[in-house]
Amino acid sequence: MTTGQAGQATQPYGQVREATPAAERLSLGVAARLSRYLQVLTQAKKMGKETISSQELSDYTHVNSTQIRRDLSGFGKFGKRGVGYNVEALVSQIRKILRTAGQHNIALLGAGHLGKAIASSDIFADHGFRVVAIFDVDPEKVGSTVGNQAVRHTDELRQLVQDEDIVVGVLAVPTHAAQGLADELVEAGVKIIFNYSESLLVVPPEVTVHTSSPAVDLLYALYFYLT
Amino acid sequence: MTTGQAGQATQPYGQVREATPAAERLSLGVAARLSRYLQVLTQAKKMGKETISSQELSDYTHVNSTQIRRDLSGFGKFGKRGVGYNVEALVSQIRKILRTAGQHNIALLGAGHLGKAIASSDIFADHGFRVVAIFDVDPEKVGSTVGNQAVRHTDELRQLVQDEDIVVGVLAVPTHAAQGLADELVEAGVKIIFNYSESLLVVPPEVTVHTSSPAVDLLYALYFYLT
């Protein structure tokens, strides 16, 4: 038995374009790998693990263990030879490196099945993202409670983005509605859009879109199974 | 206005480990990029687009246009100089290259909000994946209808996997239940597990796990916004 957290290295697709490559900025690859270590470390911490070796991290991420040590040693000597890395300490180190140590507020658009699933999961909460507002256009849904939030009409979007300092908008809406709501998010001042629809969104260059594509990931996995 | 389908190149994390690197096998990077082109092309086709240039594909994928042409020209001369690529023809060419031209049956575990969202979306259907069975352990959910399928008890898993030739299992269940169900999927003979929980699954080496990690993707996107 090995861990099957399949996955060879390098950065995810459909993420982020490097706009101003500053000297101190992490390369796309390093930032992607660090994020991924964080995911495993967060879960390992939940499971009560105190220490983890680069080899264990490699088993879960399928990033070469040498590369993991190399990535980390660029920022300090976080490990203990013969022992490994302290899980909790490494989590906060990586959060610091990624400058995402704080809380970030997100707006959720769409109170359907997917929206409810996101609101009730702690998949975002675990990484410091808080859903501070849920929106829908359906009058039947507006006013109902999802998670422990009242669903609001999208008319209130702009106000909430300002008041709550929302930087991220999550689109959990049907494909045909996605572009219109993306436009509203952009107008409201949101800088990162997480797109769960299939729509190919068009946004201004200063806004980043990440499109979730489970089927594409599956196609990719399937290729390596079939060959 | 440019398309904000943010995203620099290379292969996704947490996907597939290269077990038997055969000569004819695509490299991880190429397979990942081809999958990604397919996503954009599929959507472009839906929108009625007949032709697409490498530059347009680049706008949506943020893969360099030279690299796109290079990736494609490795398999044939699919484009027309001065015109671009025929969308429909390119879709079938890439499907052929990825050997995922056929239909593939998947089993969905979990009939909660996420399960319902997946069952009712065509995000998988668009790429040739068909949800042929939905399972849950909750007696209240077993027997109810989701999408247009009856929800079955997981006791029937092994039988269905055999009868329906199911290769992929999608875990849309709470984190604490994920490992147990992953074990059942493995025993039933499923080869690819798509994990929507946060659990770090342990599976035999011949099974591939893809863990969905939207929060990690967000952290990564946020880094480039913050810096």
Place this chain on the structure above:
DNA sequence: TAGATTGTTAATCGATTAACAATC
């Protein structure tokens, strides 16, 4: 013909990894 876009080359740059001394 003129403009656009492919297919391909050649050069560069960065990622990857084996190996091993340092040290817990």
Place this chain on the structure above:
DNA sequence: TAGATTGTTAATCGATTAACAATC
């Protein structure tokens, strides 16, 4: 001390991209 695992070097390999002739 003995075993384990880090931190780091040095060499390799593959990805990336600018440039441009070919050609639709």
